[in-house]
Amino acid sequence: MNKILPTAKLDAPNRFREADRPHSPLVAFGPDKPLQLDAGIELSPFQIAYQTYGVLNAARSNAILICHALTGDQHVANVHPVTGKPGWWETMVGPGRPIDTERYFVICPNVVGACMGTSGPSSTNPETGAPWGLDFPVITIRDMVRAQAMLLDHLGIEQLFSIAGGSMGGMQVLQWCASYPDRVFSALPLATSTRHSAQNIAFHEVGRQAVMADPGWRQGRYIVEGADPRRGLAVARMGAHITYLSDAALHRKFGRKFQDRNNPTFSFDADFEVENYLRHQGSTFVERFDANSYLYLTRAMDYFDLAADYGGIVANAFRGSRTRFCVISFTSDWLFPTSDSRAIVHALNASSARVSFAEIETDRGHDAFLLDEPELLTIVRGFLQSAGRARGLEPE
Amino acid sequence: MLYRTLRDRTMAEAARGPGGARVDLLRVSERVEPGSRVLDVGCGDGELLKLLEAREVDGRGIELSREGVNECVAKGLAVIQGDADTDLAHYPDDSFDYVILSQTLQATRQPRIVLEHMLRIGRHAIVSFPNFGHWRIRLQLLFNGSMPRTANLPETWHDTPNIHFCTIKDFDELCRNIGARMERAVALDPWGTPLKLDAPWWFWNLFGEQGVFLLSRQR
Numbered sequence: 001m002n003k004i005l006p007t008a009k010l011d012a013p014n015r016f017r018e019a020d021r022p023h024s025p026l027v028a029f030g031p032d033k034p035l036q037l038d039a040g041i042e043l044s045p046f047q048i049a050y051q052t053y054g055v056l057n058a059a060r061s062n063a064i065l066i067c068h069a070l071t072g073d074q075h076v077a078n079v080h081p082v083t084g085k086p087g088w089w090e091t092m093v094g095p096g097r098p099i100d101t102e103r104y105f106v107i108c109p110n111v112v113g114a115c116m117g118t119s120g121p122s123s124t125n126p127e128t129g130a131p132w133g134l135d136f137p138v139i140t141i142r143d144m145v146r147a148q149a150m151l152l153d154h155l156g157i158e159q160l161f162s163i164a165g166g167s168m169g170g171m172q173v174l175q176w177c178a179s180y181p182d183r184v185f186s187a188l189p190l191a192t193s194t195r196h197s198a199q200n201i202a203f204h205e206v207g208r209q210a211v212m213a214d215p216g217w218r219q220g221r222y223i224v225e226g227a228d229p230r231r232g233l234a235v236a237r238m239g240a241h242i243t244y245l246s247d248a249a250l251h252r253k254f255g256r257k258f259q260d261r262n263n264p265t266f267s268f269d270a271d272f273e274v275e276n277y278l279r280h281q282g283s284t285f286v287e288r289f290d291a292n293s294y295l296y297l298t299r300a301m302d303y304f305d306l307a308a309d310y311g312g313i314v315a316n317a318f319r320g321s322r323t324r325f326c327v328i329s330f331t332s333d334w335l336f337p338t339s340d341s342r343a344i345v346h347a348l349n350a351s352s353a354r355v356s357f358a359e360i361e362t363d364r365g366h367d368a369f370l371l372d373e374p375e376l377l378t379i380v381r382g383f384l385q386s387a388g389r390a391r392g393l394e395p396e
Numbered sequence: 397m398l399y400r401t402l403r404d405r406t407m408a409e410a411a412r413g414p415g416g417a418r419v420d421l422l423r424v425s426e427r428v429e430p431g432s433r434v435l436d437v438g439c440g441d442g443e444l445l446k447l448l449e450a451r452e453v454d455g456r457g458i459e460l461s462r463e464g465v466n467e468c469v470a471k472g473l474a475v476i477q478g479d480a481d482t483d484l485a486h487y488p489d490d491s492f493d494y495v496i497l498s499q500t501l502q503a504t505r506q507p508r509i510v511l512e513h514m515l516r517i518g519r520h521a522i523v524s525f526p527n528f529g530h531w532r533i534r535l536q537l538l539f540n541g542s543m544p545r546t547a548n549l550p551e552t553w554h555d556t557p558n559i560h561f562c563t564i565k566d567f568d569e570l571c572r573n574i575g576a577r578m579e580r581a582v583a584l585d586p587w588g589t590p591l592k593l594d595a596p597w598w599f600w601n602l603f604g605e606q607g608v609f610l611l612s613r614q615r
Contacts, residue, residue: 326469327476345476346486354454356469357476359462378470386472 016223019131019290020124022117023081024049024074024110027154035112035147038140038303045126048151049117050074050109053093054101056157062393063157064099065148066108067165067172069370070297071237071289073116076108077101082288091372092164098381103393104161109151111144111172113297115290118147122223122290134220139296141168141304145175149183159183161391162384166190166369167336168297171304174344177325178306178317186324186387188380191333191369193340194314194347195305200335203243204298207236211291220292233291234282241281246332246365250274314347321348324390325355326383328376330368356383421447423588424496424522427580427610428453432493435518437480437510438500442468445475456492458483481505484513492518499606501525501567502558512574515613520579524608527583529563529601548586548605564600564607575614582608 027048029035034044051074056063066076066089073080077087077094093099093106110118113136121136128135152160163184165173170192177187196204211217214232218225242250254274258264261271270276310316325348329341338359348355360375362368369376388394425447428434432453436444439457441464448455457475459465468475476483480497481504495518497510502525504510514521526549536544543553551558562570564583571578583591583604591604600607 324474342478345478346483349476349483349486350488352488352491354456354474355476356474357478358466358469359477360466361462375466379466382470382472389472 016122016131016290018082018116019120019122020117022049022110024051024117026117027151029150033150035143035150037137037143039137039143041137043112043119043137043139043143046112046119046147047117047123048109048112048119048147050107050151051076051078052108053077053106054104056105056155057393060157061159061161061391062103063105063107063152063155063160065152065160065163065176066093066099066106067144067148067163067169067176068108068111069165069167069169070240070301071285071294072169073114074108074110074118075116077106080288083284089370091370091377092380098377098384099162099164100384103388104384107151107155107157109148111168111297112147113139113144113293113300115293120290121220121292121296131223133223133292136292136296138299140300141171141175142179142309144300145172145179148172148176149180152183159185161393162186162188162387164188164190164380165192167192167366168301170336171196171301174306174317175304177321177323178310181318181321181323184323185391186326186384188326188328188383189341189344190328190376191330191336191341191366192344193336194307194317194344196301196303197340201302203240203335204302207240208295208298210235210239211294214291217291220295222291228286229291230283230286233286233289233294234279236294237285237289238278238282241278243335244365244367246334246363248332248363249365252363253277314343315350318348318351318353321351321353323353324383324387325353326379327355327357328369328379329357329359330364330366330373331359331361332363333366333368335366421498423582423584423590423608424498424524425451427522428494428496433491435487435492435495437484437495437497437514439468439473439475440464442471442473442475444496444498445473446471479504480510484510484517487513487517489516490519494518494520494522496522498522498524499526502528502560502562504560507560507562508570508574511570511576511611515574515576515611519612521576521611522609523567523611524606525562525567526558526606527564527601527604528561529565530605531602534602564604565597567607567609568597571609571611576611577614578609579612580610584608 030045034042075087076089095102110116113120115122121132125132163173170189173189211232214229216227217229218227257273259273259276264271306317307314327341329338345357421444430451434453434455436457439459445455458478460479465477495514501507533544583600584606586605
């Protein structure tokens with residue numbers, strides 16, 4: 001079932017099947033438990049798909065919530081049911097890893113608005129029996145976090161030992177710490193920001209326009225109409241992917257090397273390796289991701305501005321917080337640059353929160369948080385072990 | 397890089413106490429009341445913060461060098477990457493009992509502003525720095541006619557991070573100017589041992605290789 005088809009089968013590609021009946025545990029919230037959305041409406045009924053790893057201890061004090069990024073999902077440390085690839089954070093999460101599933105109970109939910117089993121635009125709208133499409137309400141980072149809090153209530157976890165995530169995942173981490181300070185003992189916001197910058201909104205808009213310009217998008221009704229905006233979504237992914245890397249990393253990996261040829265073809269073929277690489281990124285992405293979800297999730301990131309909810313002052317979001325923070329940025333990340341992380345740190349200092357902050361030197365750009373960066377892994381391990389001692393999870 | 401090498405070099409030959417800890421850091425940690433909140437500015441690899449942890453102190457650190465910070469964070473210390481000149485401004489008033497600046501003041505761009513921030517965000521400030529009034533340094537300038545270099549301050553004038561050297565006397569004057577009250581002052585010889593406590597200021601300024609000061613805001 002994990003085979004990737006060369007072209008999407010319009011009747012039922014795996015990714016659409018995952019939306020309603022995922023290869024993950026599910027919690028369905030009925031009409032008695034609606035999700036209150038920032039848009040001012042209630043989403044009900046809705047469901048959350050999630051993965052767990054490790055064992056919850058008797059005191060229920062060793063839970064770590066992983067928040068995934070824009071195009072991530074709940075399959076953080078297991079083989080992906082659609083692509084057959086390893087989990088997206090297996091360097092970080094697993095037995096003996098920094099987020100050690102032999103010590104901690106790790107939960108990773110798919111966010112609201114996504115397409116891997118938690119309610120989103122490709123899920124079936126219970127009122128119509130058809131996919132939601134653009135009738136799905138616009139959601140925010142705070143909505144995602146509210147839904148996750150409902151999941152934790154359902155699992156009987158009052159306080160998280162820790163919460164970790166990069167990029168959009170880091171936004172959720174920050175929102176958690178602001179919305180539910182007492183439920184978060186420690187937090188790892190990585191390569192993230194308290195607000196999405198104008199430049200990042202601009203990149204997202206380009207991606208959305210690429211999707212919507214695809215004739216296969218059909219005003220978001222492509223599933224019902226048997227179409228597929230795969231080209232638009234692939235272009236969106238290609239553009240975004242560049243922003244996740246860096247000039248230096250692209251140069252190191254590809255330079256100006258030609259792809260399977262020694263000379264230019266004087267055509268618009270993918271002459272260069274870097275072109276071929278991007279096309280590959282685009283075409284594999286569309287096999288596992290829903291175009292409308294891409295619109296919804298990029299929008300959620302655009303709307304994120306933590307200060308806006310706290311009188312324009314980020315520090316107010318963390319006032320009185322007893323959470324232990326570990327903020328990490330990467331030197332070559334120009335999408336969520338170190339200055340963004342530094343702003344988080346300054347806000348946390350201003351609210352007298354306990355914060356560690358490290359900038360890691362790497363040329364791998366924004367994506368570095370997902371990669372095998374030894375310093376990142378060492379820092380996360382050390383931070384969690386020390387937090388674990390403070391929480392009584394580890395011997396002094 | 398800068399703060400760490402500075403601290404390490406300044407006390408390169410410094411004696412170590414029974415637990416292996418550097419004597420100058422031990423002296424600083426002894427000044428800190430147990431259970432208090434401490435900000436160590438230029439905390440290096442976190443040695444002082446580790447010492448303070450044993451005294452139940454809620455310690456935070458700022459360190460310029462990336463490797464110093466990463467080492468600290470991996471040890472579980474609450475340390476941020478930053479520097480005294482730019483990061484102190486973000487802390488609210490009275491957020492710490494002690495703000496410590498060890499062997500770093502002379503490397504800041506604006507020592508006066510740094511000191512003012514320390515006294516704003518902390519009830520007390522503990523400052524230690526190499527004394528440029530030490531007799532060896534005076535003699536070098538007098539007889540060689542070139543910028544002094546010592547075992548503890550080995551850099552040439554053009555590659556030193558120390559851009560604002562001062563003497564104990566100069567520092568005392570700065571403290572008066574900004575209204576800092578000097579609660580305790582100690583001058584240490586090259587082995588980290590305090591000079592005679594009842595010695596006059598001119599003696600300290602001549603024979604103290606470094607000064608350690610406990611300051612507070614003028615009431």
